[in-house]
Amino acid sequence: xxxxxLELFFSGLTRGxxxxxxxxxxxxxxxxxxxxxxxxxxxxxxxxxxGLTFAGIFSILQFSLISILLIAVFFAMLFSxxxxxxxxxxxxxxxxxxxxxxxxxxxxxxxxxxxxxVILAQxxxxxxxxxxxxxxxxxxxxxxxxxxTETIIILxxxxxxxxxxxxxxxxxxxxxxxxxxxDREMAMLLxxxxxxxxSFTFMVGSLLAAFGAILISAHIGQxxxxxxxxxxxKAFTAAVLGGIGSIPGAALGGLTLGLIESFATGYISSDxxxxxxxxxxxxxxxxxxxxxxxxxxxxxx
Amino acid sequence: MLSxxxxxxxxxxxxxxxxxxxxxxKGEIITLIGANGAGKSTTLMSISGLMHPRSGKIxxxxxxLHLLSPEKIVSLGIVQVPEGRRIxxxxxxxxxxxxxxxxxxxxxxLKKDYDYIFELFPILKDRKxxxxxxxxxxxxxxLAISRALMAKPKLxxxxxxxxxxxxxxxxxxxxxxxxxxxxxxxxxxLVEQNANLALQTAxxxxxxxxxxxxxxxxxxxxxxxxxxxxxxxxxV
Numbered sequence: 001x002x003x004x005x006l007e008l009f010f011s012g013l014t015r016g017x018x019x020x021x022x023x024x025x026x027x028x029x030x031x032x033x034x035x036x037x038x039x040x041x042x043x044x045x046x047x048x049x050x051g052l053t054f055a056g057i058f059s060i061l062q063f064s065l066i067s068i069l070l071i072a073v074f075f076a077m078l079f080s081x082x083x084x085x086x087x088x089x090x091x092x093x094x095x096x097x098x099x100x101x102x103x104x105x106x107x108x109x110x111x112x113x114x115x116x117x118v119i120l121a122q123x124x125x126x127x128x129x130x131x132x133x134x135x136x137x138x139x140x141x142x143x144x145x146x147x148x149t150e151t152i153i154i155l156x157x158x159x160x161x162x163x164x165x166x167x168x169x170x171x172x173x174x175x176x177x178x179x180x181x182x183d184r185e186m187a188m189l190l191x192x193x194x195x196x197x198x199s200f201t202f203m204v205g206s207l208l209a210a211f212g213a214i215l216i217s218a219h220i221g222q223x224x225x226x227x228x229x230x231x232x233x234k235a236f237t238a239a240v241l242g243g244i245g246s247i248p249g250a251a252l253g254g255l256t257l258g259l260i261e262s263f264a265t266g267y268i269s270s271d272x273x274x275x276x277x278x279x280x281x282x283x284x285x286x287x288x289x290x291x292x293x294x295x296x297x298x299x300x301x
Numbered sequence: 302m303l304s305x306x307x308x309x310x311x312x313x314x315x316x317x318x319x320x321x322x323x324x325x326x327k328g329e330i331i332t333l334i335g336a337n338g339a340g341k342s343t344t345l346m347s348i349s350g351l352m353h354p355r356s357g358k359i360x361x362x363x364x365x366l367h368l369l370s371p372e373k374i375v376s377l378g379i380v381q382v383p384e385g386r387r388i389x390x391x392x393x394x395x396x397x398x399x400x401x402x403x404x405x406x407x408x409x410x411l412k413k414d415y416d417y418i419f420e421l422f423p424i425l426k427d428r429k430x431x432x433x434x435x436x437x438x439x440x441x442x443x444l445a446i447s448r449a450l451m452a453k454p455k456l457x458x459x460x461x462x463x464x465x466x467x468x469x470x471x472x473x474x475x476x477x478x479x480x481x482x483x484x485x486x487x488x489x490x491l492v493e494q495n496a497n498l499a500l501q502t503a504x505x506x507x508x509x510x511x512x513x514x515x516x517x518x519x520x521x522x523x524x525x526x527x528x529x530x531x532x533x534x535x536x537v
Contacts, residue, residue: 063494096304133495134380142527172403175399175400175403176403178389178392179392179400181388182389182391183387183389185351185383185387186370186383186387186389187374188351189349189351189371189380189381189383189401190375190380190400190401190404190448190449190452191371191372191375191376191377191403191404191452192400193370193372194374228417
């Protein structure tokens, strides 16, 4: 195994980790109300702007890098959860009883609205994002194939997925989420407040996207209003690849997509980076629409 | 205990209930019989708060139920076992039962209630770790009733518990329904297409047709009623 391979492998894991964090938002919302929340990528983008704002404020106040990073993550999570909550209440909840197409169109509308809003209220240009990880050091032999920031992104995303899985499996709220995804009316007949659980799901999805946004922005070093769009569609591809509605599926799909992209750009050509991702999306939709871990739709009697 | 007053409920523009009224006293078993599409399930869904009557009122111990949310209604002790059982297929039997206890906070009592349920339906104890979706129809119905019992109902709404089950299983389920009524003094509103069985179980009955209550009486009297015999009992 040569170093180039390892380098591509870890950069693939890094991408995959970020895709996973965003894919979780798509997959949880789909699992619970059967809606593709196309505004989810925009939450990611807005979280990056929020993070930048607070990083700016606290670097003027001369806080240390690590505390700025934590503060940026904290506020990005807080604000994006509020955005997620508000989007659900304004764009989707009023359409709960409508046909499936209506909330989908509303989602696309919300996505365009948020992008335009950031262009107008902030800027259409690229902004520099501070490299909040600073000068991290790894042992000499590792530096040949993995960057320090990549290690952090990989570890944090694995950790967050683990926490989420435990939460869904063992807490009362997690059980209520799973119950709603199986049969919302029945869950309500047992006393589950489905509106609350749905809001909560949007907020958790947004939190995770915000985490991903700050990590990747501090890794790459620049953001603009458009960053949520491509990554959103790729994360959606990851969710579909893994089986939309399935949380382990999102992680599996995210990592697979990240690795494929990384190896394909490394060994074939980086000009076609997006072609690989969307080629995969088309192929799954044709040959295995349920994804790796997804279930075939079974009609309820 | 529960009184439904002139409710009109719609599915979109289609009127399913055209002024349904009924009264249930504490401790009774009441049955609501009628043909397919007469409005039986809609009546239950209106009581449970999943459908909202456009007009009319529902009172439970003098509280206006038609203004409350479904979870509030469950917390007051009105629990429904809907038509088709609707077991969570990806949950184990135990997890399904835990969902029944979703609103309860009296942990020490829970253990006793699980034991009570496993005494009522020993088969569920054997199947504890099995997924709900893999149970047979009869077992699913037992689980559905048990899940509702875990919510500690004062008023239990049962929608077509006999649907699609073998005669032996139906007999067993109806024995349990009577047992719950007498041992736990749970009031029961039983919706059935199997009118004969329902009237033999119930104290009083209502007959619903096209969204209207057309008859109400003691169960044994309805069993003797010529019209009921003709239309619902298949006796000419």
